[in-house]
Amino acid sequence: MTLLALSPGVPVHFDQIVDELWPNQSMANPRNALQANVGRLRKFLKTVAGQGGDLLVRTAGNGYVLDVPAEAVDAHRFVEMADTGTELVRRDPVGAVAKLESALSLWRGPALLDACDGLRCRVRAAYLEERRITAYEDLIESKLAIDVERVPLAELRQLADEHSGHERLSELLMLALYRDGRQGEALEVFHGARRRLADDLGLEPGRALRRVYQAILNQDETLGEPRRALLQAAHV
Numbered sequence: 001m002t003l004l005a006l007s008p009g010v011p012v013h014f015d016q017i018v019d020e021l022w023p024n025q026s027m028a029n030p031r032n033a034l035q036a037n038v039g040r041l042r043k044f045l046k047t048v049a050g051q052g053g054d055l056l057v058r059t060a061g062n063g064y065v066l067d068v069p070a071e072a073v074d075a076h077r078f079v080e081m082a083d084t085g086t087e088l089v090r091r092d093p094v095g096a097v098a099k100l101e102s103a104l105s106l107w108r109g110p111a112l113l114d115a116c117d118g119l120r121c122r123v124r125a126a127y128l129e130e131r132r133i134t135a136y137e138d139l140i141e142s143k144l145a146i147d148v149e150r151v152p153l154a155e156l157r158q159l160a161d162e163h164s165g166h167e168r169l170s171e172l173l174m175l176a177l178y179r180d181g182r183q184g185e186a187l188e189v190f191h192g193a194r195r196r197l198a199d200d201l202g203l204e205p206g207r208a209l210r211r212v213y214q215a216i217l218n219q220d221e222t223l224g225e226p227r228r229a230l231l232q233a234a235h236v
Helices: 015-020 030-049 075-088 095-102 118-146 154-160 167-179 181-200 207-217 226-236
Strands: 056-061 062-067
Touching: 015 030, 015 062, 015 118, 030 056, 075 095, 075 118, 095 118, 118 154, 118 167, 154 167, 154 181, 167 181, 167 207, 181 207
Parallel strands: none
Antiparallel strands: 056 062
């Protein structure tokens, strides 16, 4: 089912499905086994969808097709909304926040959690997980453009710690802390990210992360004024 849902409306060849379900296994009659699995799937779909399973999973040439629109599949809806949100980040951050939050709300756990271990499903799951992180990064960037108080610092810090290879998370965390008037914490984020990159990947921080670090050291005006500094100035 998962393999068909990854390409709704597009026939998937028998051999591709067999290879996905039973990789590296020698079977006497794989097509019979596949037909039995499809039969059970159709019965299940009839109980949950209220219509014939053979109408949802149709035989098409030398394969099967899941006959539903792409927007009926959460993975496709997520990617479409995330892509739209990403396009809005720079010109309409408020719209970007709405679209990206809707996209991320579709997640209930790891991508394709109950799917088979076939190569195609694993590749797609890895792509979706990566797209989830970049959508979250775009969401934080949009919130920063609106108001630093909208950024969930604890959540962002946890993700930056867990995904050391995504340096943009650390960059956004540093910027959010700096704008919140916490320059020392922002600089410590850089040193923590540097340690994790060295320990986990044997790498040094990239140019963008080092540029943010240097800008914070210099209190570069392109970073925006720290919020606490603005508050103090307002009371002078």
